[in-house]
Amino acid sequence: MTSLRLPLALLSALALLWACGTPQPVGQRVPDYEALASGEPAPFDSTALNYLIVGDWGRNGFFNQAEVAESMGVIGERVRSKFTISTGDNFYLSGVTGVDDVKWDRSFERIYTAPALQSRWYVTLGNHDWQGNVPAQIAYTETSDRWYLPAQYYAETLAVDDETRALFVFLDTNPLAYPEDYRRRFSDTGDWDHDGQLEWLERTLENSDAAWKIVVGHHPIYVGSTAYSDNERLVERLVPLFEQYGVQAYFAGHDHNLQHHRPEGSTVDYFVSGAGSLTREVVETPNTLFALRVPGFMAVSMTRSRMTVQGYDEDRRLVYEADVPLRRGARLDLPFGLGE
Numbered sequence: 001m002t003s004l005r006l007p008l009a010l011l012s013a014l015a016l017l018w019a020c021g022t023p024q025p026v027g028q029r030v031p032d033y034e035a036l037a038s039g040e041p042a043p044f045d046s047t048a049l050n051y052l053i054v055g056d057w058g059r060n061g062f063f064n065q066a067e068v069a070e071s072m073g074v075i076g077e078r079v080r081s082k083f084t085i086s087t088g089d090n091f092y093l094s095g096v097t098g099v100d101d102v103k104w105d106r107s108f109e110r111i112y113t114a115p116a117l118q119s120r121w122y123v124t125l126g127n128h129d130w131q132g133n134v135p136a137q138i139a140y141t142e143t144s145d146r147w148y149l150p151a152q153y154y155a156e157t158l159a160v161d162d163e164t165r166a167l168f169v170f171l172d173t174n175p176l177a178y179p180e181d182y183r184r185r186f187s188d189t190g191d192w193d194h195d196g197q198l199e200w201l202e203r204t205l206e207n208s209d210a211a212w213k214i215v216v217g218h219h220p221i222y223v224g225s226t227a228y229s230d231n232e233r234l235v236e237r238l239v240p241l242f243e244q245y246g247v248q249a250y251f252a253g254h255d256h257n258l259q260h261h262r263p264e265g266s267t268v269d270y271f272v273s274g275a276g277s278l279t280r281e282v283v284e285t286p287n288t289l290f291a292l293r294v295p296g297f298m299a300v301s302m303t304r305s306r307m308t309v310q311g312y313d314e315d316r317r318l319v320y321e322a323d324v325p326l327r328r329g330a331r332l333d334l335p336f337g338l339g340e
Contacts, residue, residue: 025292025319026224026284027260033290033320041310041318044079044301049160052076052117054297055087055218055253056126057276058107064295065277066111067314072297073114074316079299083119084112085168087253087273088126088218095132095187099140108147122156123149125172126218126253127186134190152190153197155204164304166212169204172197173217173252176238177231198237205245211326212302213247220252222261222270224291226281228254242268249307249324251298256280258298258311259291260322267328271309273298290320 025033044050052072059065072084091103129137140147152172160166174186175194183192205213221234242250243266253274259282261270270287275296282291295314300307304326311320 023293025290026282027288027290029260029289029322041321044299044308045303046080047161049158049166049302050079050081050300051083051085052081052297052299053085053087053216053251053271053273054276055274056089056256056278057086058089058091058103058128059277060103060106061111063278064314065107068276068295068297069111069117070114071312071314071316072112073116075297075299075312076114076116079301081116081119081299084117084121085216085251086121086123087216087251088124088173089128089253089274090123090126090137091132092128092277093131095129095134096136097133098136099143101136104140118146120148121146122168122170122216123147124170124216124218124253125149125152125174125190127174130174130186130190132187134187153200155208157208157210160212160302161304164212165210166214166302167204167208167210169201169213169215171201171215171217173219173234176217177219177234179233194237198241201238202241202245205241205247208245211304212307213245215242215247215250217250217252219254220259220261220270220272221250222263222285222287223252223255223272224259224261224283224285224288225255225257226283230285230287239268248326248328249309255282257282257291257293258296258320260289260309260320261285261287262289263287269309269322269324271298273311289322292319294319 057065096103138149141149155169157165157167175192222230247268249269251271255272256274256279258275259272279293279295281293296312299310307324309322313319
């Protein structure tokens with residue numbers, strides 16, 4: 001009998017260690033999602049505006065970057081992705097030195113090779129990009145057929161269908177997210193003008209008559225992280241503008257995982273897609289609908305009345321799905337899986 005106890009105890013200990021090492025999602029919507037996620041997700045409408053979002057990826061293919069890229073290619077083909085959005089930290093650890101830096105080849109061109117990833121990449125700048133040559137990432141727009149960063153911050157209006165337009169605003173959140181004295185920690189090649197960017201943002205949102213308004217930046221506003229907390233500067237500077245001008249969603253990176261947050265009473269959904277390579281542990285906050293430490297990315301489908309956001313891991317497994325209504329409180333704002 002004694003001889004059996006040690007193996008059983010050892011097996012129990014190994015099982016416990018395995019369970020502790022398996023990432024588990026947290027958040028208010030996890031039970032609802034898990035109850036409905038046993039089947040295959042409904043396919044995206046191929047006529048909708050479908051695209052991918054990935055962040056925090058540039059590590060020469062290591063730390064799951066290559067695996068995530070391969071999965072993006074497969075899912076991108078499946079959903080007929082029209083473009084890709086990068087939420088920043090495009091090149092670790094310190095951006096690029098110029099348009100001829102070997103990192104362009106090793107972390108971008110030779111990694112994202114799938115046919116579905118050859119369309120335009122709308123790019124934002126992360127804090128690690130600000131450690132290098134910021135103008136070089138802008139200048140690469142003229143070199144590449146797909147890399148698109150025409151300025152530190154910019155906007156694009158795209159067609160969802162014949163009658164519906166979507167405004168995409170791409171921010172440089174580095175000057176907005178950090179105290180003024182952090183400026184000296186970064187490269188002096190970029191324009192650290194937070195006031196000018198905020199004035200531009202308000203004008204852009206106010207002047208747009210697009211039905212959908214989506215904002216993208218590197219730094220999360222709300223986050224469930226072991227490394228970061230909600231960014232009070234962004235809460236103060238960005239959230240009132242989002243609420244005032246009808247922004248439906250904000251996508252960020254910076255934290256290396258997949259997350260979805262919405263504060264009580266908010267009309268805006270806040271997503272984190274920063275799992276393009278190395279990952280980081282998550283924690284639940286009062287605003288957390290979902291958070292999971294897993295290498296991966298998000299796929300988005302927009303129609304005239306709703307936006308579906310899916311999270312995938314590096315093995316192409318669907319780990320999360322959420323619907324965002326055109327107007328929160330409308331018919332589509334129903335429990336998961338019921339909005340039609």
